[in-house]
Amino acid sequence: MTLRSYVVSRILLTIPMIFILLTIVFIIVRVLPGDPVLLHFEKMENPRAMEEMRQKLGLDKPIWIQYFDYLFNLLRGDLGKSMQDYSPVASQILSAFPATLELAIFSMIIAVSIGIILGVESSKSYNKPKDHIVRIFGIVTYAIPVFFLGMIFQIVFGVGLRWLPVGGRIYPTMEPSGLRIPLSQPPGGFATHLLLSCVAGLVAVMMCVVALKIRGQKTTRKTLGLLVSLFLTVWILWALAGWRFITLGELRISTGLYTVDSLLEGNPYKFVEALRYLCLPSLTLGLVISGVFIRLTRSNMLETLRLDFVTAAKARGLKEITVTYGYAFRNAFLPILTMMGLQFATLLAGAVLTETTFSWPGLGRYIVDRINFRDYTAIQGAVVFYGILVSLVSLVVDLLYAYFDPRIRL
Amino acid sequence: MTRLEVKRSMLASIVPGLASLGKKGLAGWLVVIGTLIVVSIVFMTLIAPWITPYDPSTRGINVGRPLTPPNPQFPFGTNDLGQDMLSRTIAGGSVMLQVAVLSVIICIIIGVPLGLFSSYVGGMLDRTTCLVMDSVYAFPGLILAIAIAATLGRGVVNMALSIAVVYVPSYFRVIRSQVLSIKETPYVEAAKSIGAKNRTILFKYILPNVVPSIVVVATVNFADAILTAAGLTFIGLGVEVDIPDWGWDLANGRRLLPSGVWWVITFPGIFIILLALGFTLVGEGLSELLNPKLAER
């Protein structure tokens, strides 16, 4: 199969999947409970208000017309109206989503890094104490409820050590909106900032190194390294030169991801603040998800490590890190990539609990709030959004798979 | 594999002789330890009415001073209503276990026949079912469960139902892939050639072969169901607060933890983790034992 026909068929397959998903959600939220309005009001005590709500939400029509309305509205990007105040659900979801996305991305990075590093280590010392410890670590983190772990982190790192904030997305004065206020001293000590910015820098550099190791290409290696250093130097110089003009007031929003926005603004201080607030939630979520990646990396690595080309590579005297990552891991990577797509869904689900624990104003908290308000139309909208999102992510992952696997690429 | 061998391998995997399992290395030990954990927790919950020192329900309010730290009289301390945490911990597993067992049963009742028939029959039916199952499978589990639980309302059965819907596809997928491979094995072909009925093939040849996989999925599913149930309770979709339940104690203990009251969250928390851990260990071990590819080199 050529790459093009694969891509086309994969995209075409996504359409019925989303359609089925939409139908399932519709059945669960609209058809199964009979009448969401009745559910919203609990009892038939206020028929006038109920009738009004039905009319405003279009729930007075026959169910199949409602279904087509629902599908048609979705095509226009309309996820329905909230039962609470008839406000459009789509815009609320879109404003809450970047927070969740940012949390999900960072958790994923943490989970995958932990999973890959520990999984590779574990597979290299197969059946030795190190292997057993890593496996048990993976199983235990999987069994810990997210909010339990989150709470422990809050107590230890927030209240006890005071290293990291326990709730919110960024220091309150930097919370974005349209106005600026004079700065008072933001929190956090010298050591934390130094440490975090260094760690962030090192992580970036490490990622480049790993990326290059995996690609193993010489020319790109030089250029990439230069590019990275150029980017960092420009950013830092820009920030340093312009620090007098940097306001530590509100963040300018362009993507909604605070880490990205602060970089776009060229404001390292805000970036560090955003990272600090991200630390505990993403670490919590990342740790819980990491078990799956550990297990997956380990078993795939065990298989590839036994393959001939790994032994052949060793016999050629290649360095261990090259053999482990460039040979064994690079071939074990594709299933992990697929798993990343699947785990993205788990991650979004885990984010619901994490967001509540860390007062993180994302989609998860939105959905919990909507449940408390018995706002079924909004719940439906949010669930549909999650569904479409997950389908698209798995589509992207599959396409990436095709791109990365040279055997499919041709 | 002959049918006899199939049965034997089934027995070996389902009824783990503890001693022989221990010899199979880490995987065996995982199963042994996991089973021990699960069995003891289930046993504890079953005999809870006779062994709780105090009433774990609202009738046991104020048996001690509120928020007494662990001491000889109250080894697990008391909560903010002066209820004995030991009693609540002993009795509190019933909700989780009921939800988990119920959801697994529902999953098996729906998922197994669906997987068997759909993949055996094949064709359009199979493709459609597959697509539906894949759609649900790709969905963030907890979110779907939340949506269903929110429409159904609180309570054990509703929790179980909402969790079951989420996990049916896991059963379906596993069974389907198994059936597809077993369908092609020589002994099924042979049975077909001597004119065995479809029903016979399905139940006598294929079903026994997929049982081990079902067992593995179910044990893993138990752990997931427990964690999902804890999550549902945490966001207020659990059972009513006057029923002793680890989930509620965890949510309540979270409120108390900032005040240094560590014992209300810790003990039920440990038991939830232990229970989920137990099932995960069994699942992990079993899947390794049944998938000998990596078991020994």
Added chain:
Amino acid sequence: MKITKVVFGIVIVVIVIAAIAGYYLLQPPKEKEEEKPPVEEESLLIMGTTDSVESCLDPARAYDFFGWEIIQSLGSGLVEYRPGATGAPGDIVPALATSWSVSEDGKVWTFNLRQGVKFDDGTEFNATHVKYTFDRGISIADEDGPFVGIGYGDIIENVTVVSKYVVKFHLKIPFSAFLSLLACQASYIVDPKYAPFDAVVEYKEGDPRGSHPMGLGPYVLTKWERVAGKDTEMRLEANPNYWNATGGYPKTKTIIIKFYADSAGLALAIDAGEIDIAFRQLSATDINNLKTKTHLKVWEGTGAFIQYLVLQTKRPPFDNPKIRQAVAAAINRTAIVETVFLGQVQKLYSMIPVGMFGYKNAFLKLGDPNYALTRELLSQLGYNENNKLSFKLWYETSGHYPQSPQLAQMLKSSLEASGVISVELEGRDWAAYRVSRRNEEMDAYILGWYPDYIDPDDYIYPFLHSSGGSWLHHNYGNPWMDQLIEWARGNTTQSARENLYGQIQDLMVDDCPIIPIYQGSAWAVTKQDVKGIYLDITQSWRHWLVYREK
């Protein structure tokens, strides 16, 4: 390989140097800071809460604690309570009115308004605004709002503009607590530019100014983020046009309010030093714990907050006062106070809080608890150990009131201890709870009350008067009770009122539509350097007095 190593080495060094340099450069220069004006002027306070504005910030509808807290900072009334008020007559001080007089019969009040006061948009304040405010509130008559709840229409005949700065109120009855009423947030003056006469001002996304009709208060609302009925962020900034701005108010220029999902999150945040003030709701355990922290200060208010159990009188089982009394007799207030609230609240045997004039411990005669009485009353109606009186007890679960699930469990436990009652608990989020209340689906439900104005009338009329209590949806109405209440609020003689309130409370025990449980106070926890907090009998939070000590 070598080149790459060098490049990465450079990058790491650059990052480290930049991090160190950046940190020092970004720190506000020390010398400069000392040249700045005093901290009180330039300062910022971050407040955390689990509250949320319930419906809107329009005094014509808003009737919730947090809504009033914000309204109080965005607007002003003709008069206000002195900080630290105790309920004494001298506690009411001039605000937008500088002086006032009352006619002999107590039915006509004349107010002289402060001159030269401007709304935040520069409009000059005058007597027409006062008339507009009250006419509007009474004519909108929002069924969930305070104008109906307090019964403005039953008190005020009309408002007349005498001159630009003189306004006259003509009352239907010689309402004794009229000055108190004018000090409450429902009586705050609105800006006609933002407040249409016939519609309530609702939240408008991205338009904080257009989301409330006030404009005479110490603060302006510069940010109000709200997602479908739940606040996510709020910011108050000093209003330069505030009539008392020359007096140095507000003391803190900016106040940011952060919203937490639950009391645990709030307690963690204040303990971790991320917020300066935590106000509502912290649980009793949090308070006890935070009291031990040296970096924090715990402020206890005067107890004027009450919680009570409402019974649905329109249908069985609680259409029979005997049953209602039986339930009242089975409530163990001691256990609630000592266990649920760790002794931080006190038992309440009347709707009027202890310490206010007119208080009578009327419910004590039903016992605390008196299970014998419960059994006797119920056995008359055929209930016994085998045929228990069973009903659902509803409570809210979202932390709107402190420790509701615990209170509900305790109530269940104490009711069931009678042996003849069986209770099923049913929890609802506050938003759903309100809807359920409006739909009258709940038989027995727990509610709480903060005073609107400091007078026993505010604890009686909104609950026991057939029209004033309609917001409760308990369908209680007793003509004799209505008569007594109307006499009591329309009388200016202290002793006569005291006598009437005594009768009202006795009658309330007989009818028993509502069972008082406890009275408590608001608690606030702040950093040690936060000053200017007055949690007086009004229970209101005065943002403009709070400041950070240098």
Added chain:
Amino acid sequence: MEKQLLAVEGLTVEYWARRGRVRAVDSVSFTLDRAETLGVVGESGSGKSTLGLSLIRLIPPPGRIIGGHLWLEGTDLLKLREEEMRNVRGRKIAFVFQDPMTSLNPVKKIGEHFVELIRTHEPKTGREEALRRAEKLLNDVGIQSERINDYPHQLSGGMRQRVMIALSIALNPSIVIADEPTTALDVIVQAKILDLLKNVQNVYAMALILITHDLSIALERCNKILVMYAGQMVEYASVENIYNKPQHPYTRGLLKSIPNIELAEQKLEAIPGSPPDLLNPPRGCRFWPRCPSSIGKCREREPQPVETEPGHFVRCFLHEVAGNESN
């Protein structure tokens, strides 16, 4: 330059499985001179592949070398640190594996394999230069240099084995170990690959250790032959001696099973039975259950290798008389 390149003394390898220890290579000794070709012959499971891997210390766990010496130009390889050993692999001793289909990294282009190898051992070489060398090497083994940008799956099996050979000679090692280099290939290709090996061996003046189960190949292309059975060396001698006067019954059995075109009437004889389970090797000589000429003490004691004539070693009681029976 010394003539002797490699001297193996008493090399012993064990696998520590859960059910017990398996001695996969049991005190094997041999020497290898420069540009010499040694054939290691044995059935599958005889330990010949393990022997090959143990020469570059790459026994997969749970195997480990528990004794012996590996003298390469006077250095004992077993005493080297792992990092030093890594420098030996590929540069001094190269390895060609059995299955070319799986011996190349499927996600790396052919050229990349060379660049990686060359630049690992010679860090100063530039990428471009390494690619140029790769093209030349590929030409040497008969592959067009454009193939450098192909992925392994785009090449046929024979081509891949050529690539493997090119890779093994890239750094001009002194020894190439080829482990059944032709087993996985078509018969026609087999000969070509073997010729290629022979050819490059001559051009690059390397020693070659050819591990094979096919005695005829070894007889045809080697100078010396080491016959292995059940982890033990049973006979080690020059090709002429093996062919003309095989001494061990197993070697004789192997010779009889070779088809010979010249002898059309020849009756091919297979050795009856199958190799022993190394977990429970038979007491005494490991070959006796299959040995046509076993005697009483074969079941009692294990025979030790004896040198029946210079350079001819055999492990059999039948020949002990000829040598010294000191042990």
